Amino acid sequence: MKKIVFREEACMGCRLCEVYCIVQHSMSKDIIKSHRREETKPVSRITVEVKKPHIMTARCQQCKTPLCVASCLSGAMYRDAESGLVTHDVDKCIGCWTCTMVCPFGAIVMDKKRKVVAKCDLCQGMQVPACVANCPNDALVYQEVSP
Amino acid sequence: MSKYVIVGGSVAAISAVEAIREVDPAGTIAIIAEEPFPTYSRPLIGDYVSGEATWDKMMYRSDRFWSENKVETFIGSKAVRLNFTERFVETDAGKRIEYEKLLLATGSEPLIPKIDGSNRKGVFVFITLADAENLKAKCEKAEKAVVVGGGLIGVCAADALTEVGAKVTIVELKERLLSLLFNSTASRIIEEAARSSGVDIVTGHTVARIGGMLGDESKVGIVVLDSGETIPCDIVVLAAGVRPRVELVARTGLKVNKGIVVDRFMHTNIPDVYACGDVAEAYDFVSGEGRVLPQWPTAYMEGRTAGHNMAGISEEYSGGTVMSALKYFNVPAVAVGITNPTENNDFEVLTNHDSAKNVYKKVALKDGVIKGFILVNDICKAGVMYYLMQMNVNVARFKSELLSEDFGFISLPEHLRKKILKEVAQ
Numbered sequence: 001m002k003k004i005v006f007r008e009e010a011c012m013g014c015r016l017c018e019v020y021c022i023v024q025h026s027m028s029k030d031i032i033k034s035h036r037r038e039e040t041k042p043v044s045r046i047t048v049e050v051k052k053p054h055i056m057t058a059r060c061q062q063c064k065t066p067l068c069v070a071s072c073l074s075g076a077m078y079r080d081a082e083s084g085l086v087t088h089d090v091d092k093c094i095g096c097w098t099c100t101m102v103c104p105f106g107a108i109v110m111d112k113k114r115k116v117v118a119k120c121d122l123c124q125g126m127q128v129p130a131c132v133a134n135c136p137n138d139a140l141v142y143q144e145v146s147p
Numbered sequence: 148m149s150k151y152v153i154v155g156g157s158v159a160a161i162s163a164v165e166a167i168r169e170v171d172p173a174g175t176i177a178i179i180a181e182e183p184f185p186t187y188s189r190p191l192i193g194d195y196v197s198g199e200a201t202w203d204k205m206m207y208r209s210d211r212f213w214s215e216n217k218v219e220t221f222i223g224s225k226a227v228r229l230n231f232t233e234r235f236v237e238t239d240a241g242k243r244i245e246y247e248k249l250l251l252a253t254g255s256e257p258l259i260p261k262i263d264g265s266n267r268k269g270v271f272v273f274i275t276l277a278d279a280e281n282l283k284a285k286c287e288k289a290e291k292a293v294v295v296g297g298g299l300i301g302v303c304a305a306d307a308l309t310e311v312g313a314k315v316t317i318v319e320l321k322e323r324l325l326s327l328l329f330n331s332t333a334s335r336i337i338e339e340a341a342r343s344s345g346v347d348i349v350t351g352h353t354v355a356r357i358g359g360m361l362g363d364e365s366k367v368g369i370v371v372l373d374s375g376e377t378i379p380c381d382i383v384v385l386a387a388g389v390r391p392r393v394e395l396v397a398r399t400g401l402k403v404n405k406g407i408v409v410d411r412f413m414h415t416n417i418p419d420v421y422a423c424g425d426v427a428e429a430y431d432f433v434s435g436e437g438r439v440l441p442q443w444p445t446a447y448m449e450g451r452t453a454g455h456n457m458a459g460i461s462e463e464y465s466g467g468t469v470m471s472a473l474k475y476f477n478v479p480a481v482a483v484g485i486t487n488p489t490e491n492n493d494f495e496v497l498t499n500h501d502s503a504k505n506v507y508k509k510v511a512l513k514d515g516v517i518k519g520f521i522l523v524n525d526i527c528k529a530g531v532m533y534y535l536m537q538m539n540v541n542v543a544r545f546k547s548e549l550l551s552e553d554f555g556f557i558s559l560p561e562h563l564r565k566k567i568l569k570e571v572a573q
Contacts, residue, residue: 071444
């Protein structure tokens with residue numbers, strides 16, 4: 001399947017990936033409105049983590065046997081067998097935080113306002129996820145990863 | 148005759164069916180499940196009572212889950228007898244179901260404290276959807292509730308009842324709430340949140356008697372504590388915990404300790420008989436021994452292992468441990484593994500309490516390996532810690548970072564990050 005791959009050597013830590021993740025998952029899809037005016041501003045599903053000289057992005061790795069799916073109390077989290085996408089039905093989520101407790105990458109984000117979790121959905125319906133499309137230095141690339 | 152027969156219809160049975168079907172799409176499966184409901188999520192009963200979860204949200208899998216997986220169902224039936232020699236299960240309807248592989252996933256039942264007056268109307272336990280429906284029907288009119296027991300179930304019930312507007316008092320025998328999961332600092336933070344939501348907490352006491360209502364002795368009217376103190380109420384929730392439902396296997400030769408004893412493959416001492424979920428005493432990776440863990444995620448994982456092994460794939464259970472994530476009274480909190488080590492000489496305990504932010508973190512290490520941790524109000528990187536613990540990673544070199552605000556996957560040494568990314572994700 002196609003996954004987001006991170007190239008540490010190219011990342012400058014500008015956090016535009018976080019900005020565009022929020023825009024993409026907002027109501028307005030507008031950079032100003034989504035950040036300034038939307039009452040329930042979405043949380044970014046990608047987080048830049050810095051520990052100089054290292055830098056990385058915490059985001060869902062679309063695990064093959066995901067612990068978040070195994071431990072989900074409500075059945076909201078599931079893995080699509082065909083596409084391999086680990087996905088989350090926000091309408092079923094009750095914000096129990098159990099998936100957050102078990103994700104090895106710390107990639108499941110708590111949306112405390114909505115009392116649900118959020119995770120990378122690889123921007124379904126788009127050719128390239130917003131974080132990748134807007135990364136100015138190609139630190140995030142979208143490519144086929146086996147399996 | 149079914150190739151696979153499963154007694155139980157909750158998460159352990161569901162995940163076993165999913166695992167069996169991954170391996171064996173055709174083998175016949177039958178389940179015997181007492182509760183007359185579709186596959187629902189028990190941990191959501193608090194949300195159901197509070198109104199946060201609708202009936203649809205309560206459903207753990209599609210309402211066609213059993214038929215989609217070609218499972219023959221005996222729903223509303225109770226297994227009453229097992230015969231391991233002739234290999235069959237008998238139901239209360241007199242039906243005899245023969246098996247090649249049997250899975251016991253009978254779950255747990257509430258521990259009901261012996262309290263005088265607990266047969267009065269308005270006294271509830273809080274485990275199943277039926278319990279939640281009973282409580283929900285009653286609590287809409289109720290004004291005052293007493294929750295007996297300040298563990299996970301009690302705190303869940305108190306939170307839900309508070310949400311619907313009842314005045315709640317929790318009575319806990321120990322000196323603080325959630326004493327099995329948390330330490331005193333963490334318990335205090337949750338207690339404070341509960342109190343500021345209007346909950347009264349009485350610790351160090353127990354309920355001596357449940358008294359009747361003035362004018363109608365059949366209904367709850369008052370709770371009398373061992374101190375003599377009285378609390379008027381119209382609801383009592385008994386939340387003293389759960390115990391494995393092992394009555395079905397009594398005197399069958401099946402090895403039972405606290406729960407049904409299973410090996411790392413979820414196999415019992417009887418050939419072709421497996422057990423998983425709340426009823427099983429499965430491997431705890433922290434203690435290295437078997438342990439009854441009445442938790443949803445562990446039941447799911449045990450069910451998967453059981454299903455794979457029953458279907459012929461040898462798969463060793465990696466083990467579970469105490470693990471709870473809480474959201475009650477809007478305090479996100481996590482407790483995993485040994486959170487209150489007593490043999491202090493062997494353990495190195497790191498703590499960090501940021502009282503301005505109301506954040507508390509505690510990690511217990513033994514020989515450089517995480518054996519347990521508590522996180523309150525900053526839990527988003529709990530999974531990284533859980534993984535380090537489960538994989539037995541020596542964290543001595545970066546232990547100072549475990550409790551820091553920016554702890555995350557980046558805190559791990561580079562070689563470890565690469566290894567995990569490779570192993571887990573791909």
